[in-house]
Every structure is written in structure tokens, then in C-alpha cells.
Amino acid sequence: MVTRTGASEPVAGGADRGSWCGQCGEPVDGADHARCARRSDLEPPRWCVHCRRRMKVQVTPGAWTASCIEHGSIERSTWSS
Amino acid sequence: MTAQVTGTDILDVAREQVLERGVPLSQEQIAQVMRTGDDQLEALLALAHEVRMKYQGPAVEVEGIVSLKTGGCPEDCHFCSQSGQFTSPVRSVWLNIPELVRAAQQTAATGASEFCIVAAVRGPDEKLMQQMREGVAAIKAAVDIHVAASLGMLTQAQVDELVDMGVHRYNHNLEAGRSYFPQVVTTHSFDERLDTCRMVKESGMELCCGGLVGMGESIEQRAELAAQLGELEPHEVPLNFLNPRPGTPFGDLEPMESADALRTIAAFRLALPRTILRYAGGRELTLGDLGTRDGLLGGINAVIVGNYLTTLGRDPKEDLALLDELEMPIKALNETL
Numbered sequence: 001m002v003t004r005t006g007a008s009e010p011v012a013g014g015a016d017r018g019s020w021c022g023q024c025g026e027p028v029d030g031a032d033h034a035r036c037a038r039r040s041d042l043e044p045p046r047w048c049v050h051c052r053r054r055m056k057v058q059v060t061p062g063a064w065t066a067s068c069i070e071h072g073s074i075e076r077s078t079w080s081s
Numbered sequence: 082m083t084a085q086v087t088g089t090d091i092l093d094v095a096r097e098q099v100l101e102r103g104v105p106l107s108q109e110q111i112a113q114v115m116r117t118g119d120d121q122l123e124a125l126l127a128l129a130h131e132v133r134m135k136y137q138g139p140a141v142e143v144e145g146i147v148s149l150k151t152g153g154c155p156e157d158c159h160f161c162s163q164s165g166q167f168t169s170p171v172r173s174v175w176l177n178i179p180e181l182v183r184a185a186q187q188t189a190a191t192g193a194s195e196f197c198i199v200a201a202v203r204g205p206d207e208k209l210m211q212q213m214r215e216g217v218a219a220i221k222a223a224v225d226i227h228v229a230a231s232l233g234m235l236t237q238a239q240v241d242e243l244v245d246m247g248v249h250r251y252n253h254n255l256e257a258g259r260s261y262f263p264q265v266v267t268t269h270s271f272d273e274r275l276d277t278c279r280m281v282k283e284s285g286m287e288l289c290c291g292g293l294v295g296m297g298e299s300i301e302q303r304a305e306l307a308a309q310l311g312e313l314e315p316h317e318v319p320l321n322f323l324n325p326r327p328g329t330p331f332g333d334l335e336p337m338e339s340a341d342a343l344r345t346i347a348a349f350r351l352a353l354p355r356t357i358l359r360y361a362g363g364r365e366l367t368l369g370d371l372g373t374r375d376g377l378l379g380g381i382n383a384v385i386v387g388n389y390l391t392t393l394g395r396d397p398k399e400d401l402a403l404l405d406e407l408e409m410p411i412k413a414l415n416e417t418l
Binding site for chain 1: 173174184387389391
């Protein structure tokens with residue numbers, strides 16, 4: 001199950017990628033984030049892609065939730081149905 | 082004069098000593114096993130597998146873990162992204178009881194028999210103990226699964242209360258061998274860790290106690306960890322491979338080579354023939370899919386299913402399919418390995 005409330009894709013890349021990389025917290029433009037994209041297989045995002053705030057991240061056995069106080073939360077299931 | 086023990090010799094010794102007589106390897110012997118070459122790896126893994134099958138059987142214990150309180154830890158374990166002393170991006174967060182129960186239900190749905198509640202603390206305060214009282218009771222009311230806990234260093238009163246709650250197993254790792262421990266943690270001592278482990282053992286709870294490898298320790302120090310775990314005789318040993326975390330003192334270390342990781346698994350099995358040996362954190366990074374399979378055929382007989390505390394794991398379907406392919410049944414809830 002995926003629920004989204006206000007946050008865009010939290011990793012570098014994607015249509016609405018924001019200005020900051022969710023993995024490393026550095027600007028999306030002008031840097032290579034290929035390693036960040038690979039890392040996202042084993043890491044939830046830590047930085048809000050819109051404002052670079054550190055997010056509160058909760059990992060559970062089957063999902064993660066990342067919350068930015070300004071831009072909302074995103075939850076991702078990591079288990080196939 | 083003692084003859085130099087070669088790679089082949091130490092495997093012959095281990096076969097006779099561990100497999101046939103059930104006597105664990107000594108610290109020096111463990112180090113010899115860890116020094117064997119890649120040409121001996123296949124034979125080493127096969128021997129460790131034989132030992133596991135003889136003393137533990139084919140079943141695999143499956144466990145899920147969840148972080149009840151993440152981040153903001155006052156301790157300085159150099160491998161850990163949850164220490165408040167480092168510039169890690171991990172922020173402090175608490176899991177609420179409904180989400181805790183949901184995580185236990187998810188875990189149980191995989192066939193797992195263990196669900197471990199973990200908190201990033203030096204030791205539990207009253208707020209955490211109250212969360213545990215409510216959380217363990219809520220899980221037990223909703224899910225048929227053993228509840229384990231990992232809450233740092235305990236007082237005797239806290240040990241007794243966890244027993245009263247019905248906590249089945251308590252995790253408290255040694256993290257590293259005694260001689261390397263001061264390079265890993267400076268805010269508490271190896272002996273303080275041992276104190277909690279001993280109290281847990283005497284309480285009737287099962288002790289889960291392991292450590293990490295790949296933190297820059299020498300082969301001798303890695304063997305020392307295995308031997309010291311052997312002396313402690315825990316019910317379970319979780320074996321973690323360092324996953325270097327950004328912002329931590331060990332953040333720039335390279336992940337361990339997979340062949341070294343597999344040798345370590347096999348050596349730990351030969352040091353701990355009758356102990357549950359669990360894949361814990363870092364296996365995805367260090368071993369990948371192929372290495373995961375090799376480890377299950379080289380001494381491992383327990384896995385953590387799904388995600389870890391702050392990082393993500395494999396999809397449980399992949400692990401469960403692998404166990405099925407290897408004809409390793411999942412340990413039932415009331416089965417003893």
C-alpha cells in the first residue's frame with residue numbers, strides 16, 4: 001500500500017524531483033546522484049527534496065514512512081503483495 | 082616443535098573436533114579457520130553446514146525487528162547511525178503502539194516466530210518501560226508470536242519486569258571482542274555489557290548476543306569475539322556485517338569482502354555448534370543474493386526478515402523462496418532448535 005500526503009518522490013530523479021536529493025541532502029542539479037539512486041534500494045530517504053529538512057523516518061519490517069514538518073509524509077511498502 | 086597448521090589441516094581438525102565430538106573451536110583455531118584461503122572456502126562452508134545440520138537441524142528461525150525508539154542515543158557506538166553524538170541524518174522518532182502491533186502482525190504473516198522490539202538507548206527509562214508494558218501486552222493480545230526486546234543495559238529490576246511482561250528473548254550484543262571494544266565504544270565498557278548479558282541468562286529469558294564484523298578489527302580480534310561469545314553460551318548469535326553509515330566514525334570503511342564474510346560465518350558456526358546463528362544487518366550489502374545462499378549453506382540457521390532498524394532489507398518473498406528451494410523449513414512457533 002502506498003499513501004502520499006504532500007511529498008514528492010524522495011530520491012533523486014523522477015518527474016517532480018524537487019531541488020534536493022533525499023538520500024544525500026545535496027542539490028539535485030549539478031551533481032551525479034547515481035550512487036544515491038542505487039542506495040535507495042537499501043535506504044529510506046532522510047532529506048526532504050523540497051526544503052532539505054532532515055525528515056523523521058520510521059522503518060518497520062515491511063515499510064518506511066518519512067515525514068517533513070513542512071511538506072508532509074510519504075509511506076512506502078517494501079514488500080511485494 | 083609444533084608443526085605449522087595448514088588450511089587443510091585445520092579443517093581436518095575441525096571435522097574431528099566439532100562435527101564428530103561437538104567440541105567448539107578454540108580462539109586460536111577460529112583464527113586459523115578465518116585465515117584459510119579462497120581455495121578452501123567451499124570445503125569450509127560444507128563442513129560448517131554439516132555441523133549446523135547435525136546439531137541444529139534444517140529448520141531456520143525467522144524473525145522481524147522494529148525500532149520502537151529511533152535515534153538520539155547518548156552512546157557512541159562507532160558503527161551506529163542512531164548515536165546522537167555523530168552528524169548522522171537519522172532523527173529521533175518513536176513508534177506508536179498501533180504501528181508496533183501492525184509491524185508484529187506483518188512479521189507473523191511471513192511465518193516468523195520472533196518479533197524483536199529495539200530501542201536506541203543506553204538503557205530503558207520509565208517512559209520506555211511503560212511503552213514496553215503497553216506494547217508487549219498489545220502484541221500478545223493480537224498476534225501469536227514470541228516477543229523479544231533490545232533496550233540496552235538493564236538493571237536487575239528491569240530484567241525481572243521484562244520477564245513478567247512475557248518477553249521471551251533479550252538481545253544485547255558484545256559488538257566486538259574485548260580487545261577491540263574500546264575502538265568501537267567509549268561511553269560504556271565491555272564488562273557493563275557482560276553484566277546485562279549474565280543477568281538476562283540467569284533470568285530465564287533467552288539471551289541473544291552477537292556482534293559486528295568488518296569494523297577494522299584484526300582476524301585475531303574477530304576470532305576473539307567468536308570465542309568470547311562461545312564462553313557466554315547465548316541461545317542465539319546475530320552476526321552483523323558493517324554497513325558503513327554516513328556521518329559515523331566508521332562511515333568511510335569499505336564493506337567487508339564477501340569471501341571474508343563467508344569464512345567468518347563458517348568460523349562462527351564451528352565456534353558455536355549448538356547456537357542459533359542469525360544473519361543480521363549488512364548481509365545485503367556484503368553478500369548479495371548469491372552470498373546469502375552460500376551463508377545459509379555455510380552455518381547460518383536464522384534470518385531477519387524484511388527491513389532493519391534504519392535501513393531496508395530484502396523482500397521477504399525472496400528469502401522465503403530461497404529457504405523453500407534449499408529445503409530449510411521455517412521453525413515453528415513452539416519448536417526448539
